[in-house]
Amino acid sequence: MLRYVIRRLVLWVPTVLLVLLGVYALAFYGAGDPIKLIFLRAPGDVAYNPARIEAIREAAGLNQPFLVQFGNYVLNLVQGNFGNSLVSGRSVWRMISAAAPVSAQLGLLAILLTAVVAIPLGVLAALKQNTALDYAILGSALFLWAIPAYVAGPLLMVLLIVLLPDITVPYGWGGLFDVRIILPLLVLAFQPIALIIRQTRAAVIEVMTEDYVRTARAKGVPELAVALRHILRPVLTPVVTQLGLIMITIVNGAIFVELVFGLPGLGRLTVSALLNNDYPVILAITLIGSFLVMASNLLVDVVYPLLDPRATDARATK
Amino acid sequence: MAQIKGDRLAVTRRTALLMSATALGGMMAMGAGIRPAAAADQVLRVAHPVFDMDWSPLRGGGAHQRWTSLWWAAPMYFDADSKLHPYVFTTWEPSDDDKTWTFTIDEKAVFSDGSPITAADVKGSWELAAMPSTKNQRINQLLAGVVGYDAITGGSGTELEGVVASDDRTVVVTLTASDPIFFMRIANHLAPIVKASEARDDNGEEVTEWWAPDAGGVFSGPFKLVELDIDGGTLAFEPNENFFGPKPKLTRVEIRTVEDAVTATALIKSGEFDAHTELVTSTIIEDLGADFAAGPIIPTSQHFWMDPSKKPFDDPKVRQALILAVDRNGLIKASFPNGPHQKTDQILNSVPGVDEAFEPYPYDPEQAKQLLAESSYGGPERLPKLMMVGISSPANEAAAQFMAEQWRQNLGITAVEMKPQQDGYSGPDQANVQIFRDDVGTRVPDAVNYLWGSIYSGSSNAQNKLGGYKNDEIDALLVEASAKAADDPDRIALAQKAQRLFRDDYCFIPWYQQAMSRWAKTNVKGMEKNLDWQVFHPWNIELV
Numbered sequence: 006m007l008r009y010v011i012r013r014l015v016l017w018v019p020t021v022l023l024v025l026l027g028v029y030a031l032a033f034y035g036a037g038d039p040i041k042l043i044f045l046r047a048p049g050d051v052a053y054n055p056a057r058i059e060a061i062r063e064a065a066g067l068n069q070p071f072l073v074q075f076g077n078y079v080l081n082l083v084q085g086n087f088g089n090s091l092v093s094g095r096s097v098w099r100m101i102s103a104a105a106p107v108s109a110q111l112g113l114l115a116i117l118l119t120a121v122v123a124i125p126l127g128v129l130a131a132l133k134q135n136t137a138l139d140y141a142i143l144g145s146a147l148f149l150w151a152i153p154a155y156v157a158g159p160l161l162m163v164l165l166i167v168l169l170p171d172i173t174v175p176y177g178w179g180g181l182f183d184v185r186i187i188l189p190l191l192v193l194a195f196q197p198i199a200l201i202i203r204q205t206r207a208a209v210i211e212v213m214t215e216d217y218v219r220t221a222r223a224k225g226v227p228e229l230a231v232a233l234r235h236i237l238r239p240v241l242t243p244v245v246t247q248l249g250l251i252m253i254t255i256v257n258g259a260i261f262v263e264l265v266f267g268l269p270g271l272g273r274l275t276v277s278a279l280l281n282n283d284y285p286v287i288l289a290i291t292l293i294g295s296f297l298v299m300a301s302n303l304l305v306d307v308v309y310p311l312l313d314p315r316a317t318d319a320r321a322t323k
Numbered sequence: 324m325a326q327i328k329g330d331r332l333a334v335t336r337r338t339a340l341l342m343s344a345t346a347l348g349g350m351m352a353m354g355a356g357i358r359p360a361a362a363a364d365q366v367l368r369v370a371h372p373v374f375d376m377d378w379s380p381l382r383g384g385g386a387h388q389r390w391t392s393l394w395w396a397a398p399m400y401f402d403a404d405s406k407l408h409p410y411v412f413t414t415w416e417p418s419d420d421d422k423t424w425t426f427t428i429d430e431k432a433v434f435s436d437g438s439p440i441t442a443a444d445v446k447g448s449w450e451l452a453a454m455p456s457t458k459n460q461r462i463n464q465l466l467a468g469v470v471g472y473d474a475i476t477g478g479s480g481t482e483l484e485g486v487v488a489s490d491d492r493t494v495v496v497t498l499t500a501s502d503p504i505f506f507m508r509i510a511n512h513l514a515p516i517v518k519a520s521e522a523r524d525d526n527g528e529e530v531t532e533w534w535a536p537d538a539g540g541v542f543s544g545p546f547k548l549v550e551l552d553i554d555g556g557t558l559a560f561e562p563n564e565n566f567f568g569p570k571p572k573l574t575r576v577e578i579r580t581v582e583d584a585v586t587a588t589a590l591i592k593s594g595e596f597d598a599h600t601e602l603v604t605s606t607i608i609e610d611l612g613a614d615f616a617a618g619p620i621i622p623t624s625q626h627f628w629m630d631p632s633k634k635p636f637d638d639p640k641v642r643q644a645l646i647l648a649v650d651r652n653g654l655i656k657a658s659f660p661n662g663p664h665q666k667t668d669q670i671l672n673s674v675p676g677v678d679e680a681f682e683p684y685p686y687d688p689e690q691a692k693q694l695l696a697e698s699s700y701g702g703p704e705r706l707p708k709l710m711m712v713g714i715s716s717p718a719n720e721a722a723a724q725f726m727a728e729q730w731r732q733n734l735g736i737t738a739v740e741m742k743p744q745q746d747g748y749s750g751p752d753q754a755n756v757q758i759f760r761d762d763v764g765t766r767v768p769d770a771v772n773y774l775w776g777s778i779y780s781g782s783s784n785a786q787n788k789l790g791g792y793k794n795d796e797i798d799a800l801l802v803e804a805s806a807k808a809a810d811d812p813d814r815i816a817l818a819q820k821a822q823r824l825f826r827d828d829y830c831f832i833p834w835y836q837q838a839m840s841r842w843a844k845t846n847v848k849g850m851e852k853n854l855d856w857q858v859f860h861p862w863n864i865e866l867v
């Protein structure tokens with residue numbers, strides 16, 4: 006297993022280098038010069054003097070050829086230096102390390118909430134298949150699935166302010182145990198919950214027809230035990246895989262949720278960096294995002310054999 | 324709870340209802356919470372529209388610059404009536420040829436740590452603001468005429484030779500050419516006075532976040548920054564007990580970032596905030612009342628600039644046709660039906676020298692149609708696509724859509740595109756953008772300075788938005804006018820003549836003159852702002 010993990014990590018390096026090269030090229034050639042943007046976007050009485058702009062670009066090292074800039078970036082990165090923001094001059098590492106914990110806490114909590122809410126509801130819907138309860142759960146899941154975070158966030162925010170004027174508006178960040186986290190958390194978890202409910206339900210229905218379930222029932226095993234021990238365990242394998250992949254949905258959703266609810270996480274930082282074409286920050290976030298996706302997939306791969314021993318056997322055979 | 328019935332797991336309806344009610348109740352209790360009692364007295368809560376991660380006072384721009392007067396003192400400042408007031412400088416005297424200016428620092432002027440503001444601090448502040456790495460967006464408005472400015476701003480020097488600290492309280496400035504209004508140029512917060520020894524490193528460059536409380540920031544204005552969560556987008560200010568001016572009435576100012584205008588509006592309505600840094604929506608008066616957006620008209624005006632170097636505007640008749648095809652009364656109604664901004668016909672506004680005899684562009688669809696037919700393009704069919712940038716707010720969108728519709732109805736032009744950012748077009752289109760929405764203005768109540776930043780060939784506006792526009796006659800008039808004294812009637816007459824010449828070149832669609840809104844609720848008093856976009860008496864802000 007350790008060898009497998011190391012091999013995955015080693016494979017991640019060239020992948021991320023390619024991704025960084027692509028992002029750097031897009032920022033360099035496509036989005037516009039960040040220094041020029043500072044001046045071009047300011048209202049009209051700004052001093053847009055080409056000689057001065059060039060001096061500022063030179064001071065920031067932006068007058069060098071693309072490959073030299075990218076090479077320097079990678080060299081610095083290898084030494085653990087993410088560089089400084091082109092806009093604020095702040096250390097990118099400092100910016101990331103302030104924002105990442107917020108997103109991480111929010112994301113992990115959203116996954117936890119998804120697992121705690123969606124798996125039981127999915128099982129319940131399957132056990133009560135084709136009943137009113139099943140339809141209600143499935144209908145709600147479809148409804149939630151149809152509302153992306155960038156719609157649900159502002160809508161809930163405005164509704165809350167309009168309909169409940171005496172309630173504190175959940176804006177800003179106060180940590181995991183602050184009341185303001187509830188609404189963004191729900192918005193972030195809406196779609197993953199819907200997805201997992203549907204997947205769990207489908208998997209449970211499929212497993213319920215298996216011979217060993219029928220055998221367990223025939224032996225007189227209580228239904229709750231059948232559900233928990235014989236049905237849920239094989240169902241959990243694909244569901245856990247999906248939970249890992251949901252990380253991408255949550256990272257994407259976090260951008261809108263953090264903006265709407267004023268959470269100082271990576272999503273908000275991403276938007277700010279993209280708007281300013283602050284590419285040291287964009288690259289660092291790309292790197293973190295890539296690592297998160299890779300790590301979550303790796304985690305799934307590590308957990309998978311624990312849930313399904315056949316996976317270990319298959320890997321060993323391979 | 325769950326029961327085993329036959330071969331099925333059963334959940335009773337009662338249990339399900341109980342669970343739902345518990346979950347809902349828990350969520351309400353945790354997620355909602357009852358709103359705290361009204362904010363403590365004299366605490367101003369401000370919503371800020373940009374996630375600014377840099378609050379240096381030396382940037383000369385950006386949304387955060389709107390609050391510079393809270394914590395930094397300027398050399399001098401103008402009030403809402405453009406009356407000049409002393410601040411760090413108490414006196415200013417020109418030489419006979421207006422090339423050398425002597426300024427005296429207020430003997431009571433001190434920083435928040437109690438140390439005196441010296442001439443060396445003034446020199447250091449200006450040098451730092453002029454250096455390229457500081458990225459001050461408007462420093463040329465202050466120092467462009469100072470000896471040594473070109474070298475320092477070009478990156479080849481770190482010292483302004485033209486600024487000399489002759490003693491601790493006297494600053495002598497030498498200019499490259501006569502400038503009768505130099506004293507006005509420095510009367511703003513574009514490069515306020517900071518403690519140079521704290522803000523500059525050994526190489527003369529700016530120390531990162533030297534102004535942060537953790538770094539022991541020392542301030543010159545009526546408030547000091549006491550709390551900063553730059554990654555969370557929150558700041559708090561409290562009175563500077565060593566401030567050398569009047570004692571502030573507010574006990575605290577809290578600024579929190581709220582990027583979304585709709586959310587910010589809702590939060591202000593719900594009482595979470597008292598004020599906003601800059602809230603631009605078409606419905607601001609309906610949403611928050613006329614008083615919230617009220618404010619004096621300042622010498623800043625918004626227009627649509629046509630780049631005559633780009634097709635089809637290389638033909639003056641096309642430019643003229645497009646201008647005459649727009650009903651500008653309708654344009655202002657479409658964008659700001661209830662104010663606070665006002666329609667304008669010319670560039671100059673709110674400065675001595677507004678041209679009362681200026682002939683506005685008429686609304687004449689028939690003539691417009693005829694001009695387009697007579698142009699080298701022969702009509703709408705052969706015109707290239709028209710591209711507009713700077714369409715970045717609901718009001719801008721409303722105006723741009725209105726113009727596009729007028730061109731469609733009156734001229735038959737259908738290919739019009741709009742993008743929010745100046746860099747919004749990519750690829751070949753980037754080089755072909757013909758129409759820029761942007762403002763021009765002046766922080767000096769002077770018509771020549773206004774036009775110098777708008778239509779003079781060396782201005783950013785002429786070079787970028789007007790595609791390198793250059794009218795030699797206009798340039799000569801403005802150069803001649805700039806050497807005349809501020810109160811010389813010829814100065815104004817020359818400026819007005821230059822503006823009329825620009826009118827005849829048909830390069831802009833005049834839109835509105837800008838009100839400097841209070842962006843504060845009715846109970847907030849003392850929020851009046853000046854042509855420098857600052858609350859000019861921040862110590863007078865109070866909640867009543």
